[in-house]
Amino acid sequence: xxxxxxxxxxxxxxxxxxxxxxxxxxxxxxxxxxxxxxxxxxxxxxxxxxxxxxxxxxxxxxxxxxxxxxxxxxxxxxxxxxxxxxxxxxxxxxxxxxxxxxxxxxxxxxxxxxxxxxxxxxxxxxxxxxxxxxxxxxxxxxxxxxxxxxxxxxxxxxxxxxxxxxxxxxxxxxxxxxxxxxxxxxxxxxxxxxxxxxxxxxxxxxxxxxxxxxxxxxxxxxxxxxxxxxxxxxxxxxxxxxxxxxxxxxxxxxxxxxxxxxxxxxxxxxxxxxxxxxxxxxxxxxxxxxxxxxxxxxxxxxxxxxxxxxxxxxxxxxxxxxxxxxxxxxxxxxxxxxxxxxxxxxxxxxxxxxxxxxxxxxxxxxxxxxxxxxxxxxxxxxxxxxxxxxx
Numbered sequence: 249x250x251x252x253x254x255x256x257x258x259x260x261x262x263x264x265x266x267x268x269x270x271x272x273x274x275x276x277x278x279x280x281x282x283x284x285x286x287x288x289x290x291x292x293x294x295x296x297x298x299x300x301x302x303x304x305x306x307x308x309x310x311x312x313x314x315x316x317x318x319x320x321x322x323x324x325x326x327x328x329x330x331x332x333x334x335x336x337x338x339x340x341x342x343x344x345x346x347x348x349x350x351x352x353x354x355x356x357x358x359x360x361x362x363x364x365x366x367x368x369x370x371x372x373x374x375x376x377x378x379x380x381x382x383x384x385x386x387x388x389x390x391x392x393x394x395x396x397x398x399x400x401x402x403x404x405x406x407x408x409x410x411x412x413x414x415x416x417x418x419x420x421x422x423x424x425x426x427x428x429x430x431x432x433x434x435x436x437x438x439x440x441x442x443x444x445x446x447x448x449x450x451x452x453x454x455x456x457x458x459x460x461x462x463x464x465x466x467x468x469x470x471x472x473x474x475x476x477x478x479x480x481x482x483x484x485x486x487x488x489x490x491x492x493x494x495x496x497x498x499x500x501x502x503x504x505x506x507x508x509x510x511x512x513x514x515x516x517x518x519x520x521x522x523x524x525x526x527x528x529x530x531x532x533x534x535x536x537x538x539x540x541x542x543x544x545x546x547x548x549x550x551x552x553x554x555x556x557x558x559x560x561x562x563x564x565x566x567x568x569x570x571x572x573x574x575x576x577x578x579x580x581x582x583x584x585x586x587x588x589x590x591x592x593x594x595x596x597x598x599x600x601x602x603x604x605x606x607x608x609x610x611x612x613x614x615x616x617x618x619x620x621x622x623x624x625x626x627x628x629x630x631x632x633x634x635x636x637x638x639x
Contacts, residue, residue, distance in 0.1 A: 271302040275380060275440075276357030277365065280331070280349035282310035282597050284367035285319060286491065292323045294370045300377030306356050307367075308349040310597075316367075329356055334599075343456040345599055346436070351452050362446060364439045368487050369395060375484035379440050382477075389445035389474035390466060392434035393481025394421070396561065398488040403496055405566045406574035407581070408489075410518070411500065412560035413570075414578075418508060424466075424478040432470045433478055436462030438485050445474045459594070459601060460506045480561060497581065502594040502601075504585035511586040515579035522575035525553055 277295055281288055288307075295305055307320040310331040320328045331349040334342050343351075350364050361380060365371070383391040397412060399405045419433035439462060449472045455464040466476050490496035505511045528550040557567045588594045589603050 273302045273304040273359040275301060275303040275361045275363055275376060276353075276359040277303055277305045277363045277376075278350055278353035278357060279305065279307045279365055279367050280310055280346050280353065281307055281312065281316050281320065281367040282345060282349070283312045283314045283316060285312075285315040287368040287488070288316055288319050290370050291365075291367050292320065292326060294372070295365075295376075296323055296325065297373060298371065298376040300374060301380055303363075303376060304357070304359065306353045308353040310345055310349040327356070329353065341457040344459060344461065344601065345597055347452050347456040347458070347461050351456065354446075354451060357443075360443050362441050362443055364436065364441070365485070366437045366487065368489060369437055369485050370487070371485050372483065379438075379484055383440055383442070386477045387475055388440075388477035389442045390434065390469045391440040391477045392462070392466065393438040393479060393484050394435045395437050395484075396482035396486035398486055399562070399566060400488065401492060402569075403493040403577070404488075404490060406569050406572075407496065407500075407577045409557055409560045409562040409566050409570035410574040410578040411504075411581075412562070413557045414514070415507065416559045417556070419478075421479045424476065427470070427475060432463070432466045432476055434462040434466035434476065435478070437487050437489075438481060439465070441469075445469065445472075448472065449474065459502060459603065463507075482561065497584070498596060500581045501585045501588050502596050504582050505589040508582070511582040515582040515586075518575045518579040518582070521553055522571075522579075525550060525571050525575070 279288075279291065279295075284291075292305070292307070305323075305326045307326055307328045308331050309317045309320065309328055311333075317328060320326055329352060331345075331352045334345065334348055353364075354362060361383070363376070363379075379391060379393070382388075394412075394415075397408055399408050419431060423429045423431040424433050449465075449468040452461060452465065454468055455461045458464040466478070469476050490499055508514050528547070553571060554567060557570050560567075562570070585594075592602055594601050594603055
């Protein structure tokens, strides 16, 4: 008889191999940075700490000569890409530095939503998730926040409340949110866009030669029938735009004549209001001492001016400082900006731009020309994995 075959040994279980799940980002955060060593670290620390929504961060190093690139590379998961050299469009105009940088970042982005934010911003915990939720709730193709403005130096505290009060009067967020109004605006420090809508209007490439690219981009969206949503966003983001008088003067000289259609007239108005403020204080004080009823009328006029300044969301002390000395400083910056645009040249971040005279709209024609000495900021790597096709 044949002997029975031996029983085969039991098979060892095949170990399961865990395949890591790659999360496709819902938001691509694009940060253009040119010599931002003073602020980029705080910005990226706040961005990398966001939760509730998958995202990627792309820092575009715009030919920085300080530690900007090194700081960006020190944050795990942050992808650092270079901005290509400035180049001309088909009409012979050269792209502005910021537009050139954000276009480079958008080309690398893979998410369905793009957040363009400046290197001098700090983002509150959970603000990215809340902004995305708000954009979807409001059916916004472009959502923009005006950040809380941090002011430190005397010049910042005196001038910034006046400027942002006038911006609030010129571009009331309530009117901007009204899609049927003729008022449209955005703040380039925080712009969240739906990628499909952004590509449909041509993105920043369509406004690549614009100095006031944020307002021009919002106008593109509005003209194309896309929904623009804009509000004060202190609950989401804050920023310190300028760290000294030289930066503040250069930055607002570049922008004010584009933001306000009649800068000379507004300068005269600001000086007049300044005289009225001091005159009414004197009348109110004298009237109060003599128990004359005129002090009530004078105090009422002064309070109306204070109410106008208060719309900019600064502290009481800063509002008072703005009324006391900020109004004539604002007038000076307006006239300086008007003169610069009349001459045809403004500068920013070590670059000079030739500009056309402002026409009363947000946009102006410009092209970059010779470099100028840059104003540096003083004070303050792991490469992310490439993910397939666009979602």
